[in-house]
Amino acid sequence: MTAQTCNPAMMRQSDSSGDARVGGHDDVRKTPWYKTRGFVESASSTGFLIPVLAVFVVLTLIPLIQTVYYSFTDYTGLNPDVNFVGFDNYRKVFTDPSLLVGLGFTILFALSTTLITTVIAIPLAVLLNTKFYGRSFARSLFFFLGVPSLIVLGMVWSFILSPLKTGALNSVLVSMGLDSVPWLANENLARGCVIFVAIWAAVGWHATLYLAYLQAIPTDLYEQAAVDGASGFQKFIHITLPQLIPGIVVSTFLLITNGLKVYDLPFGMTKGGPGYSTNTITQAIIVHGISQSQYGLGSALAVLFTLACLIVVLGQAALTGAISRRFA
Amino acid sequence: MNKLKPSTRAKIGVWARTILINAVAIVMALPLYYIIVNSFKTSIDMAKSPFGLPETWSIQNYIDAFANLPIARSFLNSLIVTVVAVFLQLFIGSLAAYGMILRKSWFTAGVGAVLMIAFCIPLQATLIPQYRMEANLHLVNTLWGLIALYLVNSIFCYFLIVGYMRKLPMEVLEAARIDGAGPFKIYYKIVLPMITPILATVVVFQTLSTWNDFLQPNVFLSSTDNRTIILQVFNSMSQFTTNWPAFMTITVIALVPVFVFFIFCQKWIVSGLVAGSVKG
């Protein structure tokens, strides 16, 4: 691999001239139609997509269709006798207060982790990209926080954030002469704690992602700006941020989808409590659908939740798309 | 301050950042310290001083863990599942990304949209149908069955890779084609080397998420011999008699290989990224 092929300047050129490839070099010399570029390219392009489509159909589409089917039945998961019940399950979803609370927390969790993680991860990545002592140590450490499995981390944090006076964090507070805090014993505090831990774990991961994009920014842009006398903040706003847009698109997309699908962390930390305050939709799907032998109800929940995810993700795509165009 | 020489200011900046970032990093890492230090304590020690150093450093928890649990076997299972699954995910995902950039049409646009939708579907929504499917194929409680499930993540790989691939210099691909290289050859010989930085990133991320997965092994693997290491960690806990230092110990044991992998790969990612941004 040569440095030449990845020359950033070339990448930038290709951005502007990318569309030229479609109409370019059409110097067709009586080749049979099946050997023409258009056909070969289209066929092979389809071929490259077949494995991913097969995965999608077998592992997602077919099971999802079955889930939709079960959502209209009284299937328990245990009993092979299945009866159609129409929209009963859907009606139950909308009249169950615990599910509505769960929905609220899931949305709160997804939005706040996406926003806060992004706001912290970008400056963190910029800092990690500058010169300082212990740089590789700090980079490794931040990233490493996202390494252990979230359910394990959740349980470890439930010890640290124990509301008892002897809890790990509270004992530190008490020894400093402060009052102990009922971390996980209070509905709102528990919500805050779960969100905090999610951000704690994700920030290094996403900063690493941004770091990869930062390092692809051509340095001559900064050199030019320095010649023009731009301050550090101006450089950040006018060069770094716009160049990071693709990174932001990927990172927020991942954050929001993972946020909506979150299961391990709240489950490990609070099991959804106190009350239903940190219950998530995914946990509700598992609890209702499988543990409580109401697979039909769980399926209805899953169907509605999938639709809700689509709306949120399309909204996110539209928003980041608009931002990309604005800066492009 | 403004009167300081630029070199002096830069030095101050370096030191300020050094102190700030390292301090934050250390505070953020306290929970990791908490896990490690408690793995050397007894239950009672741990409750008495959660953040303190153990009164006596004891490796008894580690001895017990290796004596009581088939840890080596679980490691091997995790290793097999992770290596094979990540390789396949990477292959399928990068191939799909390549197919997408090769040509823009209503078809690729449709596939892109479908994949995006697919990515939004929570695993829990398809769990039981997947289980029934694998049960019919006798794949339940096998490592291959688990690997097959993880192929869903190639959609995730595709998303990470396609963004990077769109930035590739199309002239190089064009040139190769004029030289008579077929699409697959271009993919293998030209595209893959050019996207190494993002591939490395994806390998690291996918390795971690596969290694750490709990939900699917928990549902799909039932016999002791097939357990992954994370499942083993969970199995060490039970309804009434959890020994938390033992739990911390097994957590540490499960983390060590990931940590080693991470140390090696981190160098690798950095070198890949550096190669990607050499001044031309």
Added chain:
Amino acid sequence: MKLAKTVIAAVAAAAMIVPLAACGSGTADSGKTTITYFSWNNENQVKPIIEAFEKANPDIKVDLSTAQGEASDYAQTLTTRAAGNQLPDVFHMSIETRNEVLDAGLAKDLTGESFMDSIPDTNKDLYTRDGKVYGMSPTAWVGVIVYNKDLLKQVGYDSVPETIDEFCELGKKLQAAGITPYMDDPTVVSGSFQPMLGGYYAKQGIDTSEWPEMGEGGSFEKQWTPIIKEWQKLIDSGTMPKEVVGVNNDQIKQQFMTGQLAMFRSGPWDFPDLNSSGVDYATAPFPAVEGGEPYVGGGPDSPFAISSKIDGDKLKAAEKFLAFMNSEEGLKLEEKNIGQISVSSEYAADVAPQLQDIYDEYVTTGKYYWTNWSQNGNVMATEMTSQWQLLIQGSTDAASVAKHMDETWKANAK
């Protein structure tokens, strides 16, 4: 390409290992009958029992799997496996899942099997439908208050008072001395409420076999509200601190073992840990609410069930397995490893000395209670747990809790 080569090498290596690994677990031990057993308890506890069984029956191999967490996790895994036609050959029903399991016809009829003869009727009744027994439960569990003798002595008590008001008095004195008085696990159905309810029903002569709160004409609002109000005294007096929500059972146990907590809800399953802590402890029943009497929590352990899908050698092996679990050797091992108390006539329980008084005065006289949900057990248990967490936090009241229980009951009625 360094990466590609490394990866290919790694995959090749893995590909060679996988088939070997698969062989190792699948085809070994040919000639033996293998039965799958999905255990309710954790592996370290069950393994010695399985090994003893395999030693006694060299032609049978037990493929053991265990639940990772709590009752709901067990139900979750069981449901998934049943849905995928992978029902274990031997599994456990529970109070929470028995109706669903029986509705689906997953359990084999055990009526008339020789190993059922020694099972007492109370343990059979719960798992009987239309005169046929589907589960074998040779053991029982009991949940009590475990207290630290020294801490109680510090505030002038030798034992745990027998009424809730006196109990809360003790709570206040302990608090004044800087000691946390009492806790029970808020992540499961309240371990203190159930015996208080049972003691009330017993004193009032209410027949619990007809489910006073769930049966004809009954409601949680009518039956439970006064007792919830009584139970709330634990919270109002600070005897059980509000912070208990957000703490799990292990943290509670550690508090007790380190002498910071005077009393907690526990049972024989904790005795080995408690003995190792050096705390001088004893057991007591739960105090009586107004109009009730002291009572303990308890009931039959989750019974063994045999899959209705097996026959031939497998069925024979499964029956041998159940017979072993209800033999003197099996019951002794269950007592030693899991802390289960034998109620089978095959073996008279050798109760731990700490529990002897409770055993004599409460267990053998039937003064123990636990709500046996007559349907949708897991739904009701989850709702009850959540409502209790809100109650402890002070964000709801007794009447509202009971009302929610009724609503959940009705919403899921069949």
